Amino acid sequence: MAASIQNLVPPFCCRRPSYTSPCYRMAIFRGKKSSRVCRAMVEQTVQGGASSTFAKDMERLSAKESLLLAFKDAGGFEALVTGRTTDVQRIDVNERIIGLERLNPTPRPTTSPNLEGRWNFEWFGAGSPVLIFAKILFGRIPPTLANLSKMDVLIKDGCGTATAQVKLLNSIENKFIISTKYSVEGPLRMKEEYVEGVFESPKVNEEAVPEQLRGAFGQAFNTVQQLPVPIRDALSSGVKVPLGGTFQRLIMISYLDDEILIVRNTAGEPEVLTRLDAGPDPEKITEYES
Secondary structure (H helix, E strand, O other), X not given: OHHHHHHHOOOOOOOOOOOOOHHHHHHHHHHHHHHHHHHHHHHHHHHHHHHHHHHHHHHHHHHHHHHHHHHHHOOHHHHHHHOOOOHHHHHHHHHHHHHHHOOOOOOOHHHOHHHOEEEEEEEOOOOOHHHXXXXXXXXXXXXXXXXXXXXXXXXXXXXXXXEEEEEEOOOEEEEEEEEEEEXXXXXXXXXXXXXXXXXXXXXXXXXHOOHHHHHHHXXXXXXXXXXXXXXXXHHHHOEEEEOOOOOEEEEEEXXXXXXXXXXXXXXXXXXXXXXXXXXXXXXXXOOOOO
């Protein structure tokens, strides 16, 4: 009886029947075609993204070179300090600054490790402390007698040290150092508080002293040597001016990469700085947590 029932059950076969309907073949074809289309779209997206990044990097590089060239055409730092830049040169530089700012690659510059390092001042507005300082010291002195030759700032661990290099009679070099403290108030905004100013004792290049002034210089040097030791040591270490709580300002970092830093004050005036040191290792950069 069992054998007869077994003979009635058709044998089970796992093989696909030799005949397939047109609808079945069409479904397979569409599946393969859809897979190829999706793969092509992914590859195109990857290639398009890489191409877009490369194009933006090239645009940023071109904008940076254009800005640095505009600084040179405007006469550089010396022309800016002495007021020899023209309105046309200023508006040209400002136009290129805006063009670079829109390509800012750092969304949170106030907490970026790229902010730390030594930066050289290239450009600043009329309300910048750099220009105010220069006007106070040299506003009525001819550039041949005294000039502000260079200014840079070292930013490290939330503190800044700005150094202004002053040259008198092209032979006496002096430095004015301002210590500042930075407080982060947002992704772009910081508060800068001025803590202390130091006038370092001047260094004299005797060979560069004019012949008619060498006698007076010799007398002044001998007079200093005759001063009591505590006074002479105080003069040699410089004169400190406390600035805590007397001056502070809000700034906004509108552009930052490993080569250029652009800061704007509350009046919107830009300060452009270029990096002097090598900067952080790009492979080891990680954003700080605020």
